[in-house]
Amino acid sequence: MNDTKEKIDSKQDEMKGGFATFIWNPWKKEFCGRTASSWGKIFVFYVIFYICLAAFWAIMLLIFRSTIDDKQPKWKLADSRIGTNPGLGYRPRPPRERLESTLIRFRRNNQKTFQHWVQDLTTFTNEYSNSNKTGSGGAAHPIDCETSQISADNQFCFFDVRKLGSECTKENSFGYAEGKPCVLIKLNRIFDWKPQTYDPTDYDNPSLPQELRTAMRNTYDQSKGARRYIYITCQGQNPIDKENVGPIKFYPEPGIRDYYFPFRNQDNYKSPFVFAQFTNPSHGLVINVECKAWAKNIKHNLLEREGSVHFELSIE
Known part of the structure; x- marks a missing residue:
């Protein structure tokens, strides 16, 4: 009975230790499974991606607005x-x-x-x-x-x-x-x-x-x-x-x-x-x-x- 309880406690300690290690791994210097360099590259990628996406929609909106007259429709x-x-x-x-x-x-x-x-x-x-x-x-x-x-x-x-x-x-x-x-x-x-x-x-x-x-x-x-x-x-x-x-x-x-x-x-x-x-x-x-x-x-x-x-x- 005591052996079973010890095994369960040991398993829970391993799970806690595994999750804690996933959040921060002091040996590999990783946060959530990635190093600071890896997180930095992802951040830079998405910054550039959303800037390009915003620029694309801004250009499309500008082209769209240039074809519209506020006073009269294009097709009548x-x-x-x-x-x-x-x-x-x-x-x-x-x-x-x-x-x-x-x-x-x-x-x-x-x-x-x-x-x-x-x-x-x-x-x-x-x-x-x-x-x-x-x-x-x-x-x-x-x-x-x-x-x-x-x-x-x-x-x-x-x-x-x-x-x-x-x-x-x-x-x-x-x-x-x-x-x-x-x-x-x-x-x-x-x-x-x-x-x-x-x-x-x-x-x-x-x-x-x-x-x-x-x-x-x-x-x-x-x-x-x-x-x-x-x-x-x-x-x-x-x-x-x-x-x-x-x-x-x-x-x-x-x-x-x-x-x-x-x-x-x-x-x-x-x-x-x-x-x-x-x-x-x-x-x-x-x-x-x-x-x-x-x-x-x-x-x-x-x-x-x-x-x-x-x-x-x-x-x-």
């Missing part, structure tokens, strides 16, 4: 992945926990159910109210294109939210408290894209879709001349939805003026939009809504989200 329009056909976006967006949802659901006269939708629209429109209209230094200069014309490359047309009227405002809860919700519709930005607008006098052209002709008729004012618009239309997606969606009003107009384009990454630029207000939608069911933008160079593909956008309304 048809040469880019984005292409030349803009999509449509809408607000309000759903909460983060339902980010993939396209359903706008609330209960009339119940603030808790529509508070998120109102807050999201308020946050988005406040960015327009707080934007700088005058510009400074080398920044782009927003101007009122109703009264002036763009005369320099650093100018663009200012989108004034004060002209949207009083229905689709945060003071009016964007119509949600009354069951008349406002939905903001805007074009997605494509650098240097210009709309090829329809002639507004063609509102009686039978070859054009009826919804487009109606929008053109609503914007045409002979006394103001032939204003050019990217027309915006919204309607129920299916026959049953068209029966239940009810009348729709647009603010400030059922279209976006063409002078807001092209977008060229100007400082302080804000995308123009329209509010679609659903003034008398049916309650207690889900209504599928499809909105479209109309110009000669806008094609519609709902599945690819080109030229149109889809969402649902449900008012209880």
